[in-house]
Amino acid sequence: MFSANSWDTFHPKPCIKSEPPGSGRVFSGIQPTGVPHLGNYLGALENWVSLQKQYPSVLYSIVDLHSITQPQDPTQLKSNILDMAASLLACGIDPEKAILFQQSQVSEHAELSWILGCLTSMPRLRHLPQWKMKSKLKNEGSVGLYTYPVLQAADILLYKSTHVPVGEDQVQHLELAQDLARIFNNRYGDLFPEPRLTRKVKSLRDPSAKMSKSDPQTMATVTITDSPDDIALKIRRAVTDFTSEVTFDPETRPGVSNLVTIHAAVAMISVQEAVSQARGLDTGAYKKLVSEAVIQRLTPIREEIERLRADRAHLEQVLAQGTRRARELAAPVLAEVRQRVGFC
Structure with a gap:
């Protein structure tokens, strides 16, 4: 059922297909x-x-x-x-x-x-x-x-x-x-x-591992209440590689591919569209683009959490x-x- 945090992991869309919506x-x-x-x-x-x-x-x-x-x-x-x-x-x-x-x-x-x-x-x-x-x-x-x-x-x-x-x-x-x-x-x-x-979604510091709050590396995990500055810092420090072009290849480029996955998910676009938007950008510039997309997606959630906590x-x-x-x-x-x- 649960891992350390939840039963579910990162799927772009629900995988329940056995029965039509409205049953079960x-x-x-x-x-x-x-x-x-x-x-x-x-x-x-x-x-x-x-x-x-x-x-x-x-x-x-x-x-x-x-x-x-x-x-x-x-x-x-x-x-x-x-x-x-x-x-x-x-x-x-x-x-x-x-x-x-x-x-x-x-x-x-x-x-x-x-x-x-x-x-x-x-x-x-x-x-x-x-x-x-x-x-x-x-x-x-x-x-x-x-x-x-x-x-x-x-x-x-x-x-x-x-x-x-x-x-x-x-x-x-x-x-x-x-x-x-x-x-x-x-x-x-x-x-x-x-x-x-x-x-x-993999760890930002170790793309071979899933993102986890128990990760001892504080830069490895973005929480949904992180400030825009914290999000930008964590993504800027994300592990990538020595190739500047942005491509999606999880086997040989897990770090960059993880960023593409995050970008596609938070922007609600396909992986192919995310790579297309990164055309002409090196990985450093692409990290800024990903940060902006994550910040835009999480800001209203963070603000609503703060309101509800009160x-x-x-x-x-x-x-x-x-x-x-x-x-x-x-x-x-x-x-x-x-x-x-x-x-x-």
Whole structure:
């Protein structure tokens, strides 16, 4: 489901194609790690805004239960949840079209996760990429980190979700959700539909890596609240190469190609158009063009985030309303699960 920040990664347009618009239910989530970065916005949040216009039932969750698999300061976590809510609203998530809610406030997520965990083998979890990567970094991992993908599956299945926008690094986690839907249905009778899967913006300092807020190089990541001066500085210092002409060749020119990808995405043009606009410019001049495009795109979002942050009561009201609507969907599904399992 989630990488460090979101289930989704950078796709120029939504990849959900299996059913016509107007059918199915979309679910996705994002961790409250503070303000999203440019990769989150171009990869996940633009897609989310598009999906809420296409599907009648859409849920987006701020997944704070997932966030505590890593140590969190409680005061900072609460602040991050509201910051993420402000960011999502500023990016275009409409609480009238999509259910925006805080995961921990819907207790059914945790209970379904336990039930699904009892259907999941340890070897199945041990080979998932998130566990192998994060436990290796920490030299050990918590039980929560180990069972994190089961909670992801519960998040999806609790709402009988049919479409889940996820990034490439989360495909195996979605496959676990599909497997658990099949296992539960085979054991207890059909209940859950099998959810279906629906480009990443790279680090500015290391084009081989995706953009991440956890990157120790502060110049590597553009956040959506960066000032115009900060954006210009970060893009100016982006790693390119020794060829002055701007071309798009991700294999041999990853740095320049990443800039072209960013330019195309924020300007809402094709890669070919971005390269055409760069004709006659060296990479230094092109960085200025990219900076201007990014600044133009992010400035209204930054200003709206600042306005929303000042209205904490409104953010709390939006999340509370979303929680009520999410529970209205979750409660009957979990009641059916409990009955089938034999709890009542």
